[in-house]
Amino acid sequence: EVQLVESGGGLVQPGRSLRLSCRTSGFSFADSAPTWFRQGPGKTLEWVGFIRSAAYGGAAHYGASVRDRFTISRDDSKGIAYLQMDNLKVEDTAMYFCTRNGFDIWGQGTMVTVSS
Amino acid sequence: DVLMTQSPLYLPVTPGQPASISCSSNETLLYSGGGVYLTWFHQRPGQSPRRLIYKVSNRDSGAPDRFSGSGSDTFFTLKISRVEAEDVGIYYCMQATHSPITFGQGTRLDIK
Numbered sequence A: 001e002v003q004l005v006e007s008g009g010g011l012v013q014p015g016r017s018l019r020l021s022c023r024t025s026g027f028s029f030a031d032s033a034p035t036w037f038r039q040g041p042g043k044t045l046e047w048v049g050f051i052r053s054a055a056y057g058g059a060a061h062y063g064a065s066v067r068d069r070f071t072i073s074r075d076d077s078k079g080i081a082y083l084q085m086d087n088l089k090v091e092d093t094a095m096y097f098c099t100r101n102g103f104d105i106w107g108q109g110t111m112v113t114v115s116s
Numbered sequence B: 001d002v003l004m005t006q007s008p009l010y011l012p013v014t015p016g017q018p019a020s021i022s023c024s025s026n027e028t029l030l031y032s033g034g035g036v037y038l039t040w041f042h043q044r045p046g047q048s049p050r051r052l053i054y055k056v057s058n059r060d061s062g063a064p065d066r067f068s069g070s071g072s073d074t075f076f077t078l079k080i081s082r083v084e085a086e087d088v089g090i091y092y093c094m095q096a097t098h099s100p101i102t103f104g105q106g107t108r109l110d111i112k
Helices: none
Strands: A003-007 A010-012 A018-025 A035-039 A045-051 A060-062 A070-075 A080-085 A094-099 A110-114 B004-007 B010-013 B019-025 B038-043 B050-054 B067-072 B075-080 B089-095 B107-111
Touching: A003 A094, A018 A094, A018 A110, A045 A070, A060 A070, A080 A094, B004 B089, B010 B019, B019 B038, B019 B089, B019 B107, B038 B067, B050 B067, B075 B089
Parallel strands: A010 A110, B010 B107
Antiparallel strands: A003 A018, A018 A080, A035 A045, A035 A094, A045 A060, A070 A080, A094 A110, B004 B019, B019 B075, B038 B050, B038 B089, B067 B075, B089 B107
16 A cells, blocks of 8 residues: 655744655655645645656755755655755745655645744 | 636535536646646545546546546636535645646535
């Protein structure tokens, strides 16, 4: 069974950092391009970014609102994707989801609240 | 960024009746290499999105056959032939033809 499980969310002050994890199982993670999305309270979904597989160069790509502050990485040996979030802002408050290629399976999400 | 516009934003439906949601884009979603990357998701309260339809009209294996997708270029439609109680929630269209990926505002479906 394909599964993605996010973790690492919580309450953090503006300007601080947080790292989210997306643990996967049931498919070939190394061949995939895990993608992060987020959804603010009562809002639509927003693409955060994704990371290519090593076979396609392994580069990460980001949405404009998080570029230069967020970093996506991967550990193919563990089947885990990471989202490192630095210099967090109040507007980063959202549920963060990870998905795999094609967006057919999503994790349950992890909530990040940025507040003083 | 490609703007995705859904209508209606609120859709009350009597069980057993059909329902239709529209989604339009301000740029063609025909990918230069071929294919139209328009996807429909359903999200129930407190849950993650679930993919229903991909590449305009391909229904996911777990999606009931009362759901269908159609459209081309810049205008797309999700149809439910006979609404059931479990269909309540928010429906989103998403384009992945152009970067960045963008979503519609969402259509809330409620049962009358």
